[in-house]
Amino acid sequence: MNIRDQCTWVHSKYPNEAHNKILDLIKMGVSKAEKLEPLEDISIDVESKALIIGGGVSGISSALSLSKQGFETYLVEKEERIGGMLNSLNTIYPDNIKASKFLEGLKNQIEDANNLTILTSSTVSEINGYLGNFNVIIEQDSKIQELQVGAIIVATGASAFQPINMYGYDGKVRVTQLELEKILKEESFDKNNIVMIQCVGARCEERNYCSSICCMTALKNSIIIKEKNPEANITILFRDIFTPGTKNEQYYRKARESGILFIKYSLEKEPIVKKEEVQVFNEYLGKDMSISYDLLVLSTPLIANEDNKTLAQLLKIPLEENNFFLEAHVKLRPIDFATDGVFLCGSAKWPTDIAQALTQGRAAASRASTILSHDTLEIQGSTAYIPEWNKDLCKGCEVCIEICPYGAIRKNEEEEIEIIQALCKGCGLCGASCTKKAIQIKHFTNEQILSEIYALGGREIA
Amino acid sequence: MSFEPKILGFLCNWCSYAGADLAGVSRIQYPPNLRVIRVMCSGRVDPEFIFQGFQSGIDGIIIMGCHPGDCHYLEGNYEAEIKYDMIRHFLSFIGFENRIQLEWVSASEGNRFAEIITNFTNHIKDLGPSPLQNGKKNSKLVDKIKALEMASTSYRMRALVGRERALTEQENVYGEKIPEEEFQELFEQAIYNEYVRHRILVSLKNDPKSVKDLAIEFEIKPSEILDHMLVLKQRGQITMDKIVGITPIYLNVMEG
Numbered sequence: 001m002n003i004r005d006q007c008t009w010v011h012s013k014y015p016n017e018a019h020n021k022i023l024d025l026i027k028m029g030v031s032k033a034e035k036l037e038p039l040e041d042i043s044i045d046v047e048s049k050a051l052i053i054g055g056g057v058s059g060i061s062s063a064l065s066l067s068k069q070g071f072e073t074y075l076v077e078k079e080e081r082i083g084g085m086l087n088s089l090n091t092i093y094p095d096n097i098k099a100s101k102f103l104e105g106l107k108n109q110i111e112d113a114n115n116l117t118i119l120t121s122s123t124v125s126e127i128n129g130y131l132g133n134f135n136v137i138i139e140q141d142s143k144i145q146e147l148q149v150g151a152i153i154v155a156t157g158a159s160a161f162q163p164i165n166m167y168g169y170d171g172k173v174r175v176t177q178l179e180l181e182k183i184l185k186e187e188s189f190d191k192n193n194i195v196m197i198q199c200v201g202a203r204c205e206e207r208n209y210c211s212s213i214c215c216m217t218a219l220k221n222s223i224i225i226k227e228k229n230p231e232a233n234i235t236i237l238f239r240d241i242f243t244p245g246t247k248n249e250q251y252y253r254k255a256r257e258s259g260i261l262f263i264k265y266s267l268e269k270e271p272i273v274k275k276e277e278v279q280v281f282n283e284y285l286g287k288d289m290s291i292s293y294d295l296l297v298l299s300t301p302l303i304a305n306e307d308n309k310t311l312a313q314l315l316k317i318p319l320e321e322n323n324f325f326l327e328a329h330v331k332l333r334p335i336d337f338a339t340d341g342v343f344l345c346g347s348a349k350w351p352t353d354i355a356q357a358l359t360q361g362r363a364a365a366s367r368a369s370t371i372l373s374h375d376t377l378e379i380q381g382s383t384a385y386i387p388e389w390n391k392d393l394c395k396g397c398e399v400c401i402e403i404c405p406y407g408a409i410r411k412n413e414e415e416e417i418e419i420i421q422a423l424c425k426g427c428g429l430c431g432a433s434c435t436k437k438a439i440q441i442k443h444f445t446n447e448q449i450l451s452e453i454y455a456l457g458g459r460e461i462a
Numbered sequence: 463m464s465f466e467p468k469i470l471g472f473l474c475n476w477c478s479y480a481g482a483d484l485a486g487v488s489r490i491q492y493p494p495n496l497r498v499i500r501v502m503c504s505g506r507v508d509p510e511f512i513f514q515g516f517q518s519g520i521d522g523i524i525i526m527g528c529h530p531g532d533c534h535y536l537e538g539n540y541e542a543e544i545k546y547d548m549i550r551h552f553l554s555f556i557g558f559e560n561r562i563q564l565e566w567v568s569a570s571e572g573n574r575f576a577e578i579i580t581n582f583t584n585h586i587k588d589l590g591p592s593p594l595q596n597g598k599k600n601s602k603l604v605d606k607i608k609a610l611e612m613a614s615t616s617y618r619m620r621a622l623v624g625r626e627r628a629l630t631e632q633e634n635v636y637g638e639k640i641p642e643e644e645f646q647e648l649f650e651q652a653i654y655n656e657y658v659r660h661r662i663l664v665s666l667k668n669d670p671k672s673v674k675d676l677a678i679e680f681e682i683k684p685s686e687i688l689d690h691m692l693v694l695k696q697r698g699q700i701t702m703d704k705i706v707g708i709t710p711i712y713l714n715v716m717e718g
Binding site: 002004005006007009010011012013014017018020021024025028316318321338382395397399400402403405406425426427428429431432433434435436437441444446449450452453454456457458 | 466468470482483485486487489490491492493494495496497498499500501502503505506507508509510511514515517518519520531534535536537538541545576615617620621623624625628
């Protein structure tokens with residue numbers, strides 16, 4: 001029953017009709033209330049161990065935080081070494097720390113950690129169970145390991161988009177920002193005319209999002225080039241520049257002061273890359289320009305990992321339209337999934353920079369510790385169940401097993417349908433589909449809903 | 463006084479109910495005909511609720527869920543759509559298919575919510591009062607909607623609807639998958655058959671009748687009625703009551 005938001009505020013011009021509506025709503029509410037029964041919370045045991053999927057910055061940050069809190073923590077990384085994207089980076093903005101040095105620091109902390117197990121070259125192949133009691137199967141080479149954990153953190157990161165067939169990309173003279181990082185790791189740098197193109201394959205029809213890290217990466221690399229070779233001419237072709245925060249904005253100013261040129265282009269008139277020059281329509285001047293280059297750098301977005309779909313199915317968690325993982329609520333539960341006991345951080349959720357990845361990693365660890373710090377947990381009891389008096393109705397047709405999105409219904413050894421209360425989220429699909437109407441949903445029983453309908457129709461309950 | 467329809471809305475807790483709240487917080491105005499029942503998921507809406515709603519004299523029913531792909535329960539809204547398709551099919555036998563609607567509204571679409579409710583209310587106003595409204599008892603129609611309710615909530619229909627996605631989206635043990643068009647055809651046939659069979663049951667509950675009586679009552683060929691009678695007899699739902707002359711008279715022996 002919702003009188004304020006769904007009646008008074010929306011019918012302010014019709015006081016009489018709104019009054020009648022309120023009477024109806026109260027009637028409906030009271031008739032449901034009459035049938036309500038107390039809900040009992042369900043108590044479940046918690047395995048106070050954590051699994052972190054992904055050994056990049058966000059995953060390491062989560063793992064360190066959890067292990068420091070004293071929880072036994074497992075970190076699974078599919079590659080041979082941990083560090084993720086850090087391994088490919090030269091420096092980290094805005095403070096220009098060497099990525100390798102930073103990673104070394106993290107690795108030292110891992111070595112000092114007491115109850116942290118790192119499993120490299122490993123993938124998660126099966127996940128069963130629920131909040132507090134996940135059964136996970138991990139494949140390491142051909143070895144299979146089974147783990148029981150209470151919470152899972154998804155920190156699988158993202159991949160860099162490869163601009164195949166775009167702007168003459170060849171990985172040598174025309175490279176991505178990530179490839180430029182590798183070049184800049186070397187001491188010598190002999191290029192004089194550098195052109196960078198921003199938003200390559202981003203903020204377009206196929207990928208309608210801003211990757212959020214590319215502007216800063218381009219600025220960072222331009223400044224490094226200027227430091228290595230003050231004579232270098234650097235031109236950044238951009239659509240918009242995003243440098244949120246004081247430090248980032250200062251970075252942008254520093255870049256401009258050091259003589260780096262910024263030219264605005266539009267999606268409608270993309271730059272044309274020739275063998276040694278780039279032609280671009282300068283939006284500010286309103287005319288075509290050509291700029292010669294000996295190094296062309298393409299700023300490409302981070303894209304969702306290809307295996308996100310597999311993991312999403314394993315964990316029964318959703319993906320958003322660009323195949324990044326989707327949090328439970330953008331503002332209220334930004335680190336949680338709708339599935340209890342599973343959390344999300346870093347670029348698996350959205351392209352993040354190192355600082356954000358660290359923060360989110362710790363946030364996820366903190367959310368996970370709200371579960372792991374308990375021996376038992378009370379969970380909400382508005383679940384599906386088969387009332388005692390309905391037990392005989394069930395004929396074992398298994399429609400409910402097929403329809404349950406959470407795998408919460410199974411047949412037990414006596415071939416009876418059993419609803420695992422801890423897995424049930426109370427959506428009610430099974431109740432609406434039960435061929436014998438044996439399954440009821442606590443707090444939303446057929447009887448309760450029908451009594452609301454009858455109250456509205458002015459009908460006595462049959 | 464102009465006709466003010468009674469409209470019932472089933473709103474899912476996560477998207478559409480929140481969308482309705484947002485319309486409220488934003489003070490967006492819409493007609494005051496809607497009465498909302500909150501359910502956790504649009505997939506919770508049991509077909510029984512719809513038929514009971516219409517039998518209670520409600521003029522229009524709207525079900526609202528999260529946009530496809532946005533369901534809080536992953537895929538509950540797809541199940542809602544399948545159930546809705548079945549319900550609409552059944553309702554088309556009594557010309558009620560336009561009195562029900564399924565819509566997707568997200569928690570951020572307060573405007574869209576108000577717009578949909580305004581349009582649906584106007585649409586129901588145009589249709590006029592439900593012929594099942596109190597005081598307008600139409601016993602033939604009441605019998606028909608009872609048959610529809612029984613058919614739609616029968617074991618067979620529920621099993622078919624509950625398995626639709628499993629049947630059309632997943633392969634069976636032989637690696638076969640039923641094409642969606644083929645399923646749709648079977649589905650529509652099954653809906654029609656179950657409807658006629660349940661009409662027979664409702665009619666025989668009142669008093670025993672012969673095949674010919676039923677054929678005249680329903681304006682359906684006697685041979686078709688006979689086919690259905692045989693099925694019902696096999697299922698043990700009807701039995702022969704007596705023979706008058708050479709005509710067998712049947713009786714509904716179903717419980718309840």
